[in-house]
Each structure stands twice: as structure tokens, then as C-alpha cells.
Amino acid sequence: xxxxxxxxxAIFFGMLPALLIYIGxxxxxxxxxxxxxxFNWDGISAKSAVGFDNYVRIFNDSVFWLSVxxxxxxxxxxxxxQIPLGLLLALLLNRKMRGSTFFRTVGFMPVVISSVMVxxxxxxIYNSEYGFMNALLxxxxxxxxxxxxxxxxxxxxxxxxxxxxxxxxxxxxxIFLAALQNIPGEVNEAAELDGATGLRRVFRIxxxxxxxxxxxxxxxxxxxxxRVFDLVQILxxxxxxxxxxxxxxxxxxxxxxxxxxxxxxxxxxxxxxFSLIVVSLVNRLGREKEx
Amino acid sequence: xxxxxxxxxVALLSVATTLALATAACGNSNDANNGEGASSSDAGGKGTVxxxxxxxxxxxxxxxxxxxxxxxxxxxxxxNIKINQDxxxxxxxxxxxxxxxxxxxxxxIDVVWPGADLDPLVSGDLLLPLNDQMSNWNELVREDALAxxxxxxxxxxxxxxxxxxxxxxxxxxxxxxxxxxxxxxTYEEWIDAIKKLKAAKLTPISLGNKEQWPxxxxxxxxxxxxxxxDDFLQNVVDGKAKFTDEDFVKAVAVIDELxxxxxxxxxxxxxxxxxxxxxxxxxxxxxxxxxxxxNARIRIDNPNGSKFGIALFPSVPGGKGDPKKAAGVxxxxxxxxxxxxxxxxxxxxxFMKYFxxxxxxxxxxxxxxxxxxxxxxxGEGEINPFLEELMKLTSNGSTRVFDSVIPTQPSKxxxxxxxxxxxxxxxxxDVAKKTQAALDALK
Numbered sequence: 001x002x003x004x005x006x007x008x009x010a011i012f013f014g015m016l017p018a019l020l021i022y023i024g025x026x027x028x029x030x031x032x033x034x035x036x037x038x039f040n041w042d043g044i045s046a047k048s049a050v051g052f053d054n055y056v057r058i059f060n061d062s063v064f065w066l067s068v069x070x071x072x073x074x075x076x077x078x079x080x081x082q083i084p085l086g087l088l089l090a091l092l093l094n095r096k097m098r099g100s101t102f103f104r105t106v107g108f109m110p111v112v113i114s115s116v117m118v119x120x121x122x123x124x125i126y127n128s129e130y131g132f133m134n135a136l137l138x139x140x141x142x143x144x145x146x147x148x149x150x151x152x153x154x155x156x157x158x159x160x161x162x163x164x165x166x167x168x169x170x171x172x173x174x175i176f177l178a179a180l181q182n183i184p185g186e187v188n189e190a191a192e193l194d195g196a197t198g199l200r201r202v203f204r205i206x207x208x209x210x211x212x213x214x215x216x217x218x219x220x221x222x223x224x225x226x227r228v229f230d231l232v233q234i235l236x237x238x239x240x241x242x243x244x245x246x247x248x249x250x251x252x253x254x255x256x257x258x259x260x261x262x263x264x265x266x267x268x269x270x271x272x273x274f275s276l277i278v279v280s281l282v283n284r285l286g287r288e289k290e291x
Numbered sequence: 292x293x294x295x296x297x298x299x300x301v302a303l304l305s306v307a308t309t310l311a312l313a314t315a316a317c318g319n320s321n322d323a324n325n326g327e328g329a330s331s332s333d334a335g336g337k338g339t340v341x342x343x344x345x346x347x348x349x350x351x352x353x354x355x356x357x358x359x360x361x362x363x364x365x366x367x368x369x370x371n372i373k374i375n376q377d378x379x380x381x382x383x384x385x386x387x388x389x390x391x392x393x394x395x396x397x398x399x400i401d402v403v404w405p406g407a408d409l410d411p412l413v414s415g416d417l418l419l420p421l422n423d424q425m426s427n428w429n430e431l432v433r434e435d436a437l438a439x440x441x442x443x444x445x446x447x448x449x450x451x452x453x454x455x456x457x458x459x460x461x462x463x464x465x466x467x468x469x470x471x472x473x474x475x476x477t478y479e480e481w482i483d484a485i486k487k488l489k490a491a492k493l494t495p496i497s498l499g500n501k502e503q504w505p506x507x508x509x510x511x512x513x514x515x516x517x518x519x520x521d522d523f524l525q526n527v528v529d530g531k532a533k534f535t536d537e538d539f540v541k542a543v544a545v546i547d548e549l550x551x552x553x554x555x556x557x558x559x560x561x562x563x564x565x566x567x568x569x570x571x572x573x574x575x576x577x578x579x580x581x582x583x584x585x586n587a588r589i590r591i592d593n594p595n596g597s598k599f600g601i602a603l604f605p606s607v608p609g610g611k612g613d614p615k616k617a618a619g620v621x622x623x624x625x626x627x628x629x630x631x632x633x634x635x636x637x638x639x640x641x642f643m644k645y646f647x648x649x650x651x652x653x654x655x656x657x658x659x660x661x662x663x664x665x666x667x668x669x670g671e672g673e674i675n676p677f678l679e680e681l682m683k684l685t686s687n688g689s690t691r692v693f694d695s696v697i698p699t700q701p702s703k704x705x706x707x708x709x710x711x712x713x714x715x716x717x718x719x720x721d722v723a724k725k726t727q728a729a730l731d732a733l734k
Binding site for chain 1: 386389390392393394411412414415417501502503556557558559560561699700703707708710711713714716717
């Protein structure tokens, strides 16, 4: 009994520094932001309290809803792109083969390259006049498929999503790879003896065994998609004419570019709210299945 | 028993670590608070003053090199003053400036813009009034260039260069190919030339509007003046005119017309302004409309410079503005943060006197940059003929730049509306209406 009590105290004290730092740089600013969201303030002159005005204005702004829609596109394409692709890559690389370390490094590379580089590279690939994408299509005689990838509003958001998937799927690959390597060898041997091979083994044995990891990856992918900023900001700046604007860019443009800090704070509160709602939904779905 | 002792030890160690961290953090914040005074003795021996300076001189431009050389020369001559530079890319500069201003964290010396962009800094008392120092510059700098940095009778900054934002650079060979040996003088001829260039499979205008300011600043400042007259923008701010007035809508409609003629390169919204310059310099387009600063890059430093001519936007049918005027703005005002310690303020003023003087204007002129001076700073034959041509072109008075008159929020709304027109969304009326609504929302 005493021992347990002592351990708890030790854990508490051990975590205290990290906790203090976390509260200081993550929790307190959220409340500060909440406070500012009730003001009309340019950051320099005096604040004036406006109650829920900022929230009402945001809800009536069609650009905000466009940014929400774009976030949902990023979220959905991210989920159906990153998770299966990450899993596929992990399954391929989990086997004993020559050069697997090399391929793992290559797969993980986009995750560690800075977003600025990723954006610039994809910006060049997508360029409508000299870009690699159109050149490639032209090379294969698919001229009619050539597009203004980032300028054509009907597809620009999907072009951004593709770059986003490419940038992040290596991360999920590594997460899944770690989970796969934790599956005991006996399980696979037993499965093989029972005649479960190939895809059958993947779906019946492997995936159920790393189910909790997949769920964590799904939650991570969703909350990540609400935070996407740098890639889009550099690739398109949210343009043309708001067509690729996501919620973080909406918030940034109002708070920092047109200097409405109160309004921007209100937008950031909504980002927090939206991601909390979606993540808790996913968590609940995951838990129900487990029972 | 032994175990418990171990745990106690861990707990004690944790407390100690926490305390150490906490005190270290406090110590740091104290240091930061005392920073202004302390850095003077810490930085490098006795009496050294360290000043911070934020500027947007990062891209490879003729004027940026001159500015940076001047800072280096100051440091060499004043070993007791150190300038810590914070160079921020031009596209992000204003955002960083105002974010730092909001946290009362401006650098000691800052580069600022005139007019609507200076207002918030002045209303927050963030800049040092320079009134009693102006004897250093009154003889050198033109009054009209100082005026933009003057608020309520106080002078807050001194400009270092004169810019015009709406110079049309054109490829003479391409124009003569379609039958124009001189640049079109009227709007109808200009549109005719664009159609002929298009028919000859040439891109008429290279545009890099990803950062969104080019259409607003370089195109619409002039177009507004050509259609609606010199005072229109000020009248809108004063409530005597509206963006929805017919003349302004006609001006916006030019962007719509150019889009429908496919006058711009197809990747205009994904390219930045520097990439669009490259496009033009590589002769992939017949025209490029941008600031006078680029004159050095396109014509003076370019071995093929003589291929390119310069012009102003032609007269428009029924227009109320003088077609000889360009849209001008004095730029890169140097300002000092208010509330510095005596020691730092004296050093900053010392720097400013050295930095903004006749020699700087001379060096800029030699590099092909226009300066807002009443003196003849360049000696005989020292002025590059390309610069002389530009000075002549812009010598017939100037009209004001859109976002130096119109506050930031409506300007940003307008930029987005213009970008929408280039992807064939919305109408000029919509753009005018939304811009007016954004301006009204400020009141």
C-alpha cells in the first residue's frame, strides 16, 4: 500500500516539469485565445468587447464554410489515402528482403523533409506550363488529361490532398511497421500451419492483431488534418480566391494578415471544437466495436 | 524497505530538478527584462550597444545590395554599435512587423510603409517621433515623400527610395512582330495588341499573382486613377464615393476582360512575382507590369536589357485621370522604436543619420534605383540611361497606390475578389460590392 503511494508521488513529481511546460505553452494559450475571441482587436490599439459577435460573423461567412469543406476533403482523402497506403507499404517492407532498410528510409523521407521543400517540389510538379505532371501525361499521349492542377478550382483541393498524402504516408508506414514487428512469430507460424496464407492471413490475422494501432493512426490522421497549414500555405496560399483555404489559413489570414486578432482567435476556437468533436466521434466508434 | 528508500530518492531528485528548472526559467525571464541595458555591456567589451533591425531586404535586388552594404559600412565605422539584422522575405514582412507590434516586440530599428500601413503603429505609440531630428533630412528628402510618414504633425520615418508600382515592361521585338513599333497609346490599341500577340501564340502578359498584391497594387492603383480620377480612393475612405460607383467597376472590369482574352499565363495564380519577372526576362511573355525597382534587373543588369521598353498604362475611354501619371509611393521608411533606453536611442539615431543620407541616395541612383530627393545626387553622366528613361517616364506627377490609401481588410478582400476574376468567378460588380462592404465593416 505504502509502496504504491510512494510510486504515485514519484510519478507525479517526475511528470511535473513536463506538465508545467505543457500547461504553460498549450493549455493557458487556449484560454487566452478564448478570452480574445470576445473582442474586436487589431492587436495594437484598445480592445472593445463584442460578445459573441465574432462567432456570429464567422458562422455567416461563406469562406469559413468553404474552409471547413476543404478541411473535410483533406481529412477524408487523408484517411483513405494515408492509412491503407501506409499499411500496404508496412506489409511489403515487413518481409525479409534485400534492401528493406533502404526502402524504409525512402518511404520515411517525405516525413522528415521540411514542408517548405515538399511544397516547392509539388508546386513545380503541378505547374501548368512547365510542370512534370503535364509533361508526363504529354509523354504518354494523354494530352487531354493535362490540367492546371492548382489553378483549376474543380480539382485544386484534390491536388493539394495528394501532396498531403505523399508527405505523410511514410509516418503511418513506420507506425504500422513497429506494430507488425510486435506480432509474435508463433502467431504467423501457427496461421501458416492452419493454411492461412497471403491476403487471407493479412485480413484475418495481421489486421485484427494491430487493430488498436490502426485506431490510433486514424485518430492521429484526423487531428493532423485539422492542423494542416504550412503545406497549403506555401503551395497555394489558400488561393486561387479561397478555393484551397483550410481553417488554419482562414484563422491566420484574419488574425495576422488583416490583423483582426479577436476574430482570428474565435476561428481558432472553432478549429479546436471541430477537431475535438470528430476525434471523440472516432474514439467512440472504435470503442463500441471493441465491446 | 530498500525499495521505499529508492523511491524517496527519486521523488527528492524530481523536486530538485523541478526547482532547478523553475529557477532557471525565472532567471531567464529576468535577463530578458533587463536585456536592453544588459546587452550593452555583455555583447563585446566596453560600451558596445547592440541594436536590432528588421528589414525586408532578402531577395537578390540592386537596392537590397546597396542597403546591406550601407549597414556593413556603418558597423565598420562604429565599432561600438552592433546591428543585429533580422531579414524577412518581403511577402511576409508586414505580417511579421504587425505581429511583433501587437506583442510590443518591435525591433529597435524597423522598415515601415507609409499611409494606411503606418496608422496602427502610430496609434499604438510604438514609434519614436523624429521631429527634432529632421534638420538632418529636410534639405535632402522631398516634402511629398516625407508626408506619407507624417501623422498628426509628427514625423515617424524617413523614406529611402521612391518607387512606382505600375511600370509596364514590354518586349519591343514581340510588339513590332504584331505591328506596334511604339507602345499603344490608347486602351483600344492596347487590347488590339493583346489580341494580336495571342493570335501569334505569344503570352501577352506574364503575371505572378500568388501573393495577390500585384493585381491590387500594380494594376488597380493605376486603373482606378485612369477611370475614376486622382482623388477617388481618398474620397472612398472619406465616404464621399463608393467602390460600387460605375467608374471603379469599369476599372475592375479590365481584369475581367484580360482574363477572358486569356492575356495572362495560365499559372498566374501559382507563381510569385519574382518567377513572373523571370518568365518575362526569358522572353516567354510580351509584357510584365510591376514596380520600378525591377528596372535594374530587367534592363540595367541584363545584357539583353535594350530589348525591353517601358511604358505607362494607356489612356482609357471616358477616363477621368491623367494618363501621364504613374502610381508612386515612397518606400522603406526607416523608423525607430519608441521607449528605448537613452543609450540605445542615441545609437539608433546615430545609425539613422548615417544610413539615410546623401551617400545612400547616391549609391541607390548609381544602382538604377529612384530616390525621393530634391538634390541632384548623381554627378554628370553617372545616371544610367535606362534609369534616366524611367525617371522621365514617371516625372509627370504621381497617383497613390491602392493599399497605401485603403486599409488592410478591404484591400485583402479586394485582392481575393480580383483573384476570383482571374479564375472566371464572380463579376466586377461583386468584387466592388464586397470591397465596399469590408470597408463599411470597419466603421
